[in-house]
Amino acid sequence: MSDAATRTTDRGTWLLVARRDFWVRLRERSFLISTLLNMVVISILVLARAYGGAGQGPSFDLGYVGPPPVADGAVALGQHAGVTVHVHELPDEMAAAQALRDGSVDAVVFGDRIVARSSLDPTLGGLIEASSRQVRIDALLDRHGVTAQERADANAGLPVQTIEAPPPPHRSENAEVAFVAVILLYGQLFGYGIWVATGVIEEKASRVVELLLSAIRPKQLLAGKIVGIGILGLGQLIVVATFAIVLALVTGALDVPLSAVGAAALVIGWFILGFAFYASLFAAAGALASRPEELQNVIVPINLIILVSFFISIGALQNPDGRLVTIASLLPMSAPLAMPVRIVLGAAPWWQVLLSLAVIVGSTVVLVPAAARLYIGAILRSGGRVRIRDAWRAAA
Amino acid sequence: MLQLIDLRRRFGDVVALDGLSFEVPEGRIVGFVGRNGSGKTTTMRITLGVLQADGGEVRWRGAPVDAAVRRRFGYMPEERGLYPKMRLREQLVYLARLRGTPKDVARDRASELLQVLEVIGDPQARMESLSLGNQQRVQLAASLVHAPELLVLDEPFSGLDPVGVDVLAGVLSREARERGVAVVFSSHQLDLVERLCDAVVLVDHGRVVTSGTIEELRAMRARNLWRVEVAGAGAEWWSAVPGVRLDEHRDGEVILELDDAADPQRVLDLARAEGDVRAFGPIEPTLAQLFREVVAG
Numbered sequence: 001m002s003d004a005a006t007r008t009t010d011r012g013t014w015l016l017v018a019r020r021d022f023w024v025r026l027r028e029r030s031f032l033i034s035t036l037l038n039m040v041v042i043s044i045l046v047l048a049r050a051y052g053g054a055g056q057g058p059s060f061d062l063g064y065v066g067p068p069p070v071a072d073g074a075v076a077l078g079q080h081a082g083v084t085v086h087v088h089e090l091p092d093e094m095a096a097a098q099a100l101r102d103g104s105v106d107a108v109v110f111g112d113r114i115v116a117r118s119s120l121d122p123t124l125g126g127l128i129e130a131s132s133r134q135v136r137i138d139a140l141l142d143r144h145g146v147t148a149q150e151r152a153d154a155n156a157g158l159p160v161q162t163i164e165a166p167p168p169p170h171r172s173e174n175a176e177v178a179f180v181a182v183i184l185l186y187g188q189l190f191g192y193g194i195w196v197a198t199g200v201i202e203e204k205a206s207r208v209v210e211l212l213l214s215a216i217r218p219k220q221l222l223a224g225k226i227v228g229i230g231i232l233g234l235g236q237l238i239v240v241a242t243f244a245i246v247l248a249l250v251t252g253a254l255d256v257p258l259s260a261v262g263a264a265a266l267v268i269g270w271f272i273l274g275f276a277f278y279a280s281l282f283a284a285a286g287a288l289a290s291r292p293e294e295l296q297n298v299i300v301p302i303n304l305i306i307l308v309s310f311f312i313s314i315g316a317l318q319n320p321d322g323r324l325v326t327i328a329s330l331l332p333m334s335a336p337l338a339m340p341v342r343i344v345l346g347a348a349p350w351w352q353v354l355l356s357l358a359v360i361v362g363s364t365v366v367l368v369p370a371a372a373r374l375y376i377g378a379i380l381r382s383g384g385r386v387r388i389r390d391a392w393r394a395a396a
Numbered sequence: 397m398l399q400l401i402d403l404r405r406r407f408g409d410v411v412a413l414d415g416l417s418f419e420v421p422e423g424r425i426v427g428f429v430g431r432n433g434s435g436k437t438t439t440m441r442i443t444l445g446v447l448q449a450d451g452g453e454v455r456w457r458g459a460p461v462d463a464a465v466r467r468r469f470g471y472m473p474e475e476r477g478l479y480p481k482m483r484l485r486e487q488l489v490y491l492a493r494l495r496g497t498p499k500d501v502a503r504d505r506a507s508e509l510l511q512v513l514e515v516i517g518d519p520q521a522r523m524e525s526l527s528l529g530n531q532q533r534v535q536l537a538a539s540l541v542h543a544p545e546l547l548v549l550d551e552p553f554s555g556l557d558p559v560g561v562d563v564l565a566g567v568l569s570r571e572a573r574e575r576g577v578a579v580v581f582s583s584h585q586l587d588l589v590e591r592l593c594d595a596v597v598l599v600d601h602g603r604v605v606t607s608g609t610i611e612e613l614r615a616m617r618a619r620n621l622w623r624v625e626v627a628g629a630g631a632e633w634w635s636a637v638p639g640v641r642l643d644e645h646r647d648g649e650v651i652l653e654l655d656d657a658a659d660p661q662r663v664l665d666l667a668r669a670e671g672d673v674r675a676f677g678p679i680e681p682t683l684a685q686l687f688r689e690v691v692a693g
Contacts, residue, residue: 010463016493024482207477211538214444214471215494217463380446382475 013216017224021199022232034191035236038184042244045180050251059084060124063105065096070109073131074124083123175317177263178344180244182317184237184267185337186310189274192233193282193306197299199225200286200375209379218376226279230272237271259344266340273357274336277364278302280371287378288386298385309334313341320347330356332363397421398443398546398578403452405438405602412438413449414602420546420578425568427589428582429687430599436582437474439599440548444471456546467495470544472552476535478523484510484534485519488541495542502541509537514563529560536564540571547571549581553588565592586683596683598690605690613686622660625649625675626667633670637662649675 025031060078062085064071071087078085088105090096096108100117107116107124114120114128141151203209203221212221241264247253248260285298312334316325320342329338329348335356342348348356377395378386398420405413413435420426428436441447443454445466454461456469478487485506492502510519513533517526523534532555539547547568553561569592571577580597583589589596590610597607606613625648626633634640634650639658644651654660660678667673681689 010467010496013494013496016490020490202479206480207473207475208479209477210441210446210473210475211471211477211491212494213446214469214473215467215491 010216010220014220014224014227017216017221018228018231021225021228025195025199025229025232031232031236034187035239038187038236038240039243041183042180042240043247045176046244046247046251046253049176050248050253058121058123059086060107060121061086061088061105062124062128063088063090063096063099063108064110065090065092065108066111069135070128070132073134074109074127077127077130081123081127083127085124085127174259174344174346177260178341179314179317181263181267181340181344182310182313182337184240185271185274185340186306186313188233188237188271189278189336190303190306192229192275193278193302194295194299195229195233196226196279197282197286197289197295198292199229200283200379201289201292201295204287204289204379204382205291207382213380218379219372222280222283222372222375226275226283230275230279233275234268234271237268241267263340263344266343270336270340273360273364277332277336277360277367278306280368280375284371284374284378284391287375288388288391290382290384290386294385305333306337309337313337316341316347317345320345326352330359332360332367335360397457398580399453399455399458400439400443401453401455403439403442403454404450405435405442405447406450412602413442413452415452416599416603417452418597418604418607420580422545422578423572423576424594425572425579425581425592427593427596428580428599429584429586429589429596429683430582430605434599435602436599437550438602440471440474440550440580440582443548444469446471446473467542468545470539470542470547472535472539472547472549474550476532478531478535478538480524481522483520483522484515484517484526487523488534488537491538492541495544497542505541505543506537509540510534512567513537528555529557532556533560533563536567540567543575545577547577547579547581549579551583552581553583553585561588568592586687590683598687600690610683613683614681619643619689620654620656621679621681622652622654622663623649623675623677623679624652624663624667625673626670627672627674629667629670633666634663636666651679 060083062071062074064087068087068089071085075085075087088099090099090105090108093110096105096110096115099105100108100115103117107114107120107128109128109132114125116125138151203212209221245260245264281302282299285302286295289295289298309328312325312328316322316328316338319325325338325342328334329342330352339348339353339356343353373395374388374391377391377393381391381394399417400419401417403413403416405411416435416439418426428439430436438447442449443461445461445463456465459465482490485503488506488509489499489502492505493499497505507519513536515526515530515533515537517530523531526534536549536552539549549568552564552568556564565588568579568581572579593610595607595609596613598605598613621643624634627648632642634642634652637658639655640652640663642650643653652663654663664673664676667676
């Protein structure tokens with residue numbers, strides 16, 4: 001018989017539990033839907049950046065009739081100012097009027113005047129103005145016999161000096177990366193936490209848990225469930241983050257792809273920390289319920305904490321140095337959302353990052369056994385909600 | 397052999413187990429009977445480690461039971477339940493592997509059990525799609541799939557149709573006789589217990605009131621009853637024998653209770669002197685009668 005083949009130690013049993021929870025949920029439709037939803041949201045954000053014009057300076061089409069120097073000068077000046085100006089030579093006034101009407105040019109330079117559609121953009125107007133002044137001054141200087149050398153000296157730009165300083169924080173690109181990061185982290189922590197709670201309630205409500213606990217220890221069941229669901233969440237995050245980076249690179253949405261990779265690593269790291277902190281709480285909450293309908297009630301406190309952390313972190317996008325945000329980034333329950341935002345925005349000094357890490361790791365180490373105790377005390381009690389105090393005592 | 401030694405457990409002010417002890421030898425089927433709330437389920441849960449005892453000890457093959465030993469136990473809880481959305485065979489294989497059975501062995505056994513237990517349904521079907529009776533058979537398969545050395549079944553026959561009862565009875569007998577499994581199950585169907593079990597443990601208020609084989613229980617019973625039917629006998633003809641008194645008068649026959657001093661043969665002689673003896677013999681009480689007697693007394 002198979003008795004001889006039966007292994008006698010129960011080490012690694014949690015791995016079987018983890019594997020089941022991973023595969024069962026991977027095959028669920030809600031997993032597929034949430035993955036696709038994440039990708040769609042990311043795509044919208046990335047594409048909006050790539051084609052919304054936020055990443056580059058403005059660009060204009062400028063037509064000219066007659067000699068080109070004024071238009072060409074506008075192009076050169078535009079380059080200095082970060083404005084792209086494309087020039088189009090037009091044969092005559094008729095063609096110019098036509099080009100203005102169909103929108104292929106924003107303005108047309110005639111030798112001595114500018115024609116624009118309805119109103120002239122001040123940026124473009126300023127460029128043409130400056131270019132035209134330069135052309136007239138050059139002509140004047142020519143007439144007065146000023147040499148090319150003298151003119152070049154007079155036109156030489158001011159020397160530029162630089163000082164050593166960290167890059168300016170709060171750049172708009174970083175803010176958008178931070179926004180995506182906090183949305184992803186919130187969705188992932190909350191969504192997968194709920195899955196842990198649901199998984200626990202399912203086992204309790206179907207009563208299979210009594211059979212399971214006659215075979216394995218509660219800690220193994222709990223650890224397996226958290227690890228299995230956590231790895232699924234991590235995998236989804238990696239897939240979505242990779243997708244976002246590739247999309248950003250392909251569309252040129254981000255100037256510095258390295259910052260996106262760094263942000264992705266940050267999100268993944270803080271997901272692991274945050275999930276480790278929250279998952280056992282979700283499991284304990286699930287164990288306190290006895291029917292799936294009670295899920296919403298038992299997770300209300302955790303739900304609120306995550307939601308408040310989320311809103312503080314969204315606020316941090318505007319003001320990453322604020323006192324509330326700083327405190328939130330150091331508390332274990334809000335750090336997984338607030339700290340990554342501050343790091344991406346360059347607002348967190350290294351010592352605060354280290355402190356935050358120490359606090360969340362330390363409190364997880366304290367919290368997990370306590371949550372596990374509640375779980376163990378409540379998991380076999382059926383018939384209505386279990387009170388926290390009873391669960392705590394039952395597991396003594 | 398499973399040994400439960402002086403198990404104690406309280407729930408608040410309620411004493412569920414009050415020094416309960418009994419044994420289940422390997423290869424034997426032991427029936428565990430008692431009224432509702434007498435402590436049967438608590439005993440089984442403690443045996444499986446699902447519940448902690450306040451005091452006492454559970455031993456298997458002479459050694460204290462720990463998590464590793466319990467992996468070789470099979471259990472059917474009173475409150476049935478498996479994963480509703482998991483497929484039958486996948487579920488059985490998973491449960492067997494949790495208890496350390498290798499994957500391929502578990503798969504073979506799962507398929508075999510689904511056949512033996514005559515579970516109607518595709519092994520790929522989901523649990524929730526089965527009828528209740530079929531779910532119960534799968535539940536039994538779940539307790540057997542890892543080839544346990546000890547089977548602990550809480551009310552395994554409740555909810556089964558007569559065919560299901562026969563199938564389950566057959567499986568339990570085979571597990572005990574052929575594989576040498578120690579089997580203990582609780583039941584309120586005392587005729588089944590009587591038919592199936594080598595020994596019976598009768599529990600009340602968290603203690604074992606009496607235990608032994610059915611024959612031993614009968615021998616131990618307090619009352620010694622005899623049924624006598626004599627045609628044309630006079631009233632109170634038995635009063636000549638000391639230690640005999642009337643228990644019950646039915647039409648044409650009497651049930652007599654004899655104390656230790658009374659000799660049944662003397663009663664028979666007397667009866668023959670009275671008239672035609674149509675029936676004479678000891679009353680073999682059913683387990684149900686014994687049960688009522690012990691619990692009431």
